[in-house]
Structures are given as structure tokens and as C-alpha cells.
Amino acid sequence: MATEKDVQDLLRLLTTGRNKSTMMGAITLVKSLKSVNLHSICAIASTNLATLKNVISDEKTAKSLIASCKTHIKAGGSTTLKREADFASPASKRRKSSYEILDQPQTPAELEASLSLPQPSVDxxxxxxxxxxxxxxxxxxxxxxxxxxxxxxxQPLSSRLSLGQAVVSLNANSKAxxxxxxxxSISPQSSWGPKIKIMGREVSVLKRGGYDWKSDESHTESQTDHKELDNVKRNEYSDNTWKVSESITSKKSTFIARSRRISSLSDAKASYQQLLLENPSLREASHNISAWRVRVGKNIIEDFNDDGETNGGQHLLHILREKNLDGVLLVVTRWYGGVLLGPDRWRLMSEVSRDCLSQHLQILGSIGQDALWxxxxxxxxDSSFIDRAMPIxxxxxxxxxxxxxxxxxxxxGNLKKKxxxxxxxxxxxxxxxxxxxxxxxxxxxxxxxxxxxxxxxxxxxxxxxxxxxxxxxxxxxxxxxxxxxxxxxxxxxxxx
Structure with missing residues (x-):
């Protein structure tokens, strides 16, 4: 079973040095390696070429990865990094604080303890x-x-801090x-991977699978709390309310997305018809493009409807596939403004769809109870806010x-002593x-x-x-x- 450290070490190896790859490519490769039980650097170093070629077909690339893993182990499995300037000076010369980090934590519990913040005042x-x-x-x-x-x-405190800083960064970038x-300066990779919405911002997240930071006693209590929370969220969602995106207008054309949970083909059709019946303004729109996916046993049943917007439904279905969502009906409404948008309409449809679907990711708990980065x-x-090994x-x-x-x-005018x-x-x-x-x-x-x-x-x-x-x-x-x-x-x- 791979630990979080195993995954992080492997991602670090795959995104640095001669094996340098994009984070998206590295994470995809790690998932493939796990499928053949190559879940760590040590496992890859000790495997044979034939096994690795089941994942990496190019023999030269596979040999290079095995060699890199062996070199990493011989070197002691560590990479010397220049420490942050804030921690470079001796502890005696830095300010003393009850909340100062003195040593690099070695375990999840130690990490969470080292990140302690002042307790909220009750006065x-x-x-x-x-x-x-x-x-x-x-x-x-x-x-x-x-x-x-x-x-x-x-979410543990470390995740709350990481996610909160992501919100700050997105907000500052948008304002700038x-x-x-x-x-x-948003990378094309920003459209990849799971996202959650925090304070109106879509935050890309990375699961920290297996990250257990609590004692046995508190972990048991936490599991009970989480089950109760899951039940609350399922009850919240059982009424199948529509999730609605913010509207976007460009060249007089307006787009807005809606989505809801469905369980069958008949449910998808009935939900679509009910949506139009209850919203007269949608019936007057130029297009109500839709796509849906439902899991039946081990199979996925899916379909789409362009409603006059050529290839529009297929585009929405691609979005659902990309996010690996099923049991969801997605509808994008467009009011045509008289000016052709060309390919830009796909971007606008994607944007309102992501806005809408991100609400499902948060409320449905598609990310599970895993801690997140x-x-x-x-x-x-600012590089000081970003981890050197992974872009978190x-x-x-x-x-x-x-x-x-x-x-x-x-x-x-305060004359008190400074x-x-x-x-x-x-x-x-x-x-x-x-x-x-x-x-x-x-x-x-x-x-x-x-x-x-x-x-x-x-x-x-x-x-x-x-x-x-x-x-x-x-x-x-x-x-x-x-x-x-x-x-x-x-x-x-x-x-x-």
C-alpha cells in the first residue's frame, strides 16, 4: 500500500531531473504504475523491464526510469534543497513565538501540530x-x-491553509x-483534475490519499462525525435541486448552466422536460443543450442533445467524461445575441459548465473524505508560497x-513608548x-x-x-x- 510520502517522492522524481514531466503527466503515470503494484521508487527500482513496459511502452524511457529510481536510492533518497530564507538563520536570532515552526515535521500528526494557530477567542x-x-x-x-x-x-488544518492560499492566489490574479x-497566467492544465468551489473561486485540488493525522481515538470519533455529515449531505441532495452557474454574456450572447442528479434514462428525460416546463424563460432561449451520463451496474449509459447548436451536446458530454462524472444531467442554455462567436462559444460553454459542476464536486463529496492540497x-x-517538489x-x-x-x-499623536x-x-x-x-x-x-x-x-x-x-x-x-x-x-x- 502506497503511503503519501511514497507518492510525493515518486511525483518529485518524475517532475525533476532527466525524467522531468508535467504534473498532470506525472500523476497520470503514477496511477498507471499503481495498477501493476509499482507504487513507490523502491518498487520500480526492483522491478524488471518487462513489467514496467506494461505501463511505459517505450523501452528507452522505461530503462531511464528504473535507472533514476536506483540512483535515487543509492543517493539516500533525498534531494538537497536550499532552505527558505525565513528559516535560514539560527533559531536564536529569529523572533520567538508560541507558533514558530522549529523543526521539519516527520509525521502527519507532527505536521498538523506544528501548524497550530491561535485559538479563536470566545470573548x-x-x-x-x-x-x-x-x-x-x-x-x-x-x-x-x-x-x-x-x-x-x-479537512485538516494543513489542507485548510493550502486551500485558503489557493483562493487568495486566484482572487489576486483575477484582480491583477x-x-x-x-x-x-493560468496554465492550460488548470482545466484538468477535480475542483471544488470556495468563496466563489474554483480551486484545483490534489487528493492526499492515506493521510491520517489523528490518534486512534479521535480518528474513530471523526469517522462517526463524517458518516453523520455524509448522511446530512445525502439528505441535502436527495431533493435533486438544480445547481446553477453564474451567467456569462459575450457579444450579446448569454450562457448559463444547470445540473442535477439523475438515476436513469427516464429520469434524465423527465428532469429536462420539467426544467423547461417550470422556467418559461428557458423555453424562449435559442438553445437548451444537454448531456447526461448514468451508471448501470458496471456500464455507463450516456447521451446528448444539441437542440440546434451543432456539436454542442457532444461538447457537454466530453466535459462530463473528462470530469469522470456519472448520474448527472448537464444543461447549458444560450440566448443568441445576433453575433457569431465562432470557437469562443465552446470556451464559454465550458466555463459555465465547470462553474455548475464544481458545486456537485463539493456537495456530493466526489472527492470523498480525503485531505486535499x-x-x-x-x-x-510568488515561489515562497509553492512547494518545490509539487505545485501545491x-x-x-x-x-x-x-x-x-x-x-x-x-x-x-500617541506618545507611548514604541x-x-x-x-x-x-x-x-x-x-x-x-x-x-x-x-x-x-x-x-x-x-x-x-x-x-x-x-x-x-x-x-x-x-x-x-x-x-x-x-x-x-x-x-x-x-x-x-x-x-x-x-x-x-x-x-x-x-x-
Missing amino acids: EEAISKSVIYTNRAPLVLAFAVQLIKYTMPS VSLGIKNS GINHQDDI FKPERARSYLLNSFASPIIS KSLAEVNLEKEENLSLLFGALDLLFASWLNHLTSDELDHRAWAWYVRVRPSVEGGVAGWGGKGEVKLSDILSLRRKGQ
Whole structure:
């Protein structure tokens, strides 16, 4: 059975040196290698060429991989990497903090313990009186990290930090492009793999299969909690409500996608007809393109309907196949604006479809209860936030960002003695505790009244309501301002 470390070591080997491959190609190869029980570097090094050629048909490439695995083992199985500058200096010269990482963790439990953050404050009076001074990005991170605790409770802190940093990165990239600061730097690989939606952003994720960070006792409790959570989510989904994307308009043509769970051919047809019957505006649309897939035993039954948009249904079916989804009906509605879009219509149809289907990935739990990493697909992201071996957002950097981003407002004319660095750092940690406390009170007040999807959807609007005010346009990029925690408390459900 492959451990997470086995997989990570193998991915590192496949994406570096003479075997360098794309992450997408490496992950695909690892899956194929597992099918013939070659789940680690040691297993590949000790196998024969004939076995490996069942996966890698090219003999030269197969020999090269075996040689690389043997060399890796002889070298001690480690690659010397330059340490991050933040940890390069002796521990005695760095600031002392209760939340400082001193040693590289060796086990999942040690990793989670090393990432500890200040506990959320439960002092509502202190929270209501507090004001913090920060910029927008770390506030997005704090929102996301605490939100995931409620929408995806199976995720450990390391995953919450990684996923939260992915949201920050996607948001910053989108803003920079809209301001003209840079051109879009999203890789073509961003369309690959599973995605989940967090605060309105589609985050590409990597499963951390077999990552067990809890003690036996807490793990048993967690399994019970997860089963109860799964039942809740199945009950949520049993009414087969439609998931709806945001609409996109280009050259006067508007696209919007809808999807729902189905169980049979007759269910697909009935659901499609009911959708049009209950929505007169859809009946007036130019096209209602559809595709569906259903699993019957070990077989998949699938079909599509162009509804006048040539090859449109086949395009939607390709999307469902690519995401390996079954039991789903996907409908994309188009209102034609009189201007031909050409091939761009496929991009727009794909975008609204991914938006819609990502909601299924989150609510249905298609990713299971596996811990996740947030994947980076941008070419120019700050490398300190990215793992050197795999393009994932490192939880350590996200944690450090949180601990150092929430200062107290500067009071003009204050003649008090200047605070020491240690005092400033302690104050930031206390402010983070208060902020976490405010967010916990907010999310907990709505938890039993909204689905996970609805809570996630509202979180972005809540963030917008309380984020610091900065100058508009490029001048406000990275600008800081005050955030009153009482404003966060005011967003709680009334009567709480």
C-alpha cells in the first residue's frame, strides 16, 4: 500500500531531473504504475523491464526510469534543497513565538501540530470592541480557512491553509488581470483534475490519499462525525435541486448552466422536460443543450442533445467524461445575441459548465473524505508560497502570512513608548485570535440554517461587506485599512 510520502517522492522524481514531466503527466503515470503494484521508487527500482513496459511502452524511457529510481536510492533518497530564507538563520536570532515552526515535521500528526494557530477567542465583548489594520488578501485567507472548517469539516488544518492560499492566489490574479497589471497566467492544465468551489473561486485540488493525522481515538470519533455529515449531505441532495452557474454574456450572447442528479434514462428525460416546463424563460432561449451520463451496474449509459447548436451536446458530454462524472444531467442554455462567436462559444460553454459542476464536486463529496492540497496553475506566483517538489500551496507559508498580517491601527499623536518587535508580534497573534473568534461566531450562527453550498456562497458577500476600504484601481493594490470586528458580528443570523 502506497503511503503519501511514497507518492510525493515518486511525483518529485518524475517532475525533476532527466525524467522531468508535467504534473498532470506525472500523476497520470503514477496511477498507471499503481495498477501493476509499482507504487513507490523502491518498487520500480526492483522491478524488471518487462513489467514496467506494461505501463511505459517505450523501452528507452522505461530503462531511464528504473535507472533514476536506483540512483535515487543509492543517493539516500533525498534531494538537497536550499532552505527558505525565513528559516535560514539560527533559531536564536529569529523572533520567538508560541507558533514558530522549529523543526521539519516527520509525521502527519507532527505536521498538523506544528501548524497550530491561535485559538479563536470566545470573548464576544472583546471581539466587538476590536479593530484590526490589514490589507485585503490576508483577510480573504482568514475567511477561507475558517469557512472550510464548517463547509468541509474533514479537512485538516494543513489542507485548510493550502486551500485558503489557493483562493487568495486566484482572487489576486483575477484582480491583477482586471486592473491591467498583468496578463492572464493560468496554465492550460488548470482545466484538468477535480475542483471544488470556495468563496466563489474554483480551486484545483490534489487528493492526499492515506493521510491520517489523528490518534486512534479521535480518528474513530471523526469517522462517526463524517458518516453523520455524509448522511446530512445525502439528505441535502436527495431533493435533486438544480445547481446553477453564474451567467456569462459575450457579444450579446448569454450562457448559463444547470445540473442535477439523475438515476436513469427516464429520469434524465423527465428532469429536462420539467426544467423547461417550470422556467418559461428557458423555453424562449435559442438553445437548451444537454448531456447526461448514468451508471448501470458496471456500464455507463450516456447521451446528448444539441437542440440546434451543432456539436454542442457532444461538447457537454466530453466535459462530463473528462470530469469522470456519472448520474448527472448537464444543461447549458444560450440566448443568441445576433453575433457569431465562432470557437469562443465552446470556451464559454465550458466555463459555465465547470462553474455548475464544481458545486456537485463539493456537495456530493466526489472527492470523498480525503485531505486535499490546493494546486497552483499560475506561472508567476510568488515561489515562497509553492512547494518545490509539487505545485501545491504550502500551508507553512499561509500560516506565516496569517500570523504576521493583522496589526492594530496606528493611533496618531500617541506618545507611548514604541513597542518591541516581540510585543508587536504578540499583538498580531491576539488580533488573529479575535478575528477567528468573530468568524466562528458568524459561520456557526448560520450553520444549521444553510447548506454548505449556500454558506460558501454567502461567505464572499460577507467578506466584501467588511473588507478594508482602499483606493480604487491600481493605486489601491495592496493597500491597507481598518476592519471593525463588530461589523463581522453584525452579519450573524438574527436571534443568535
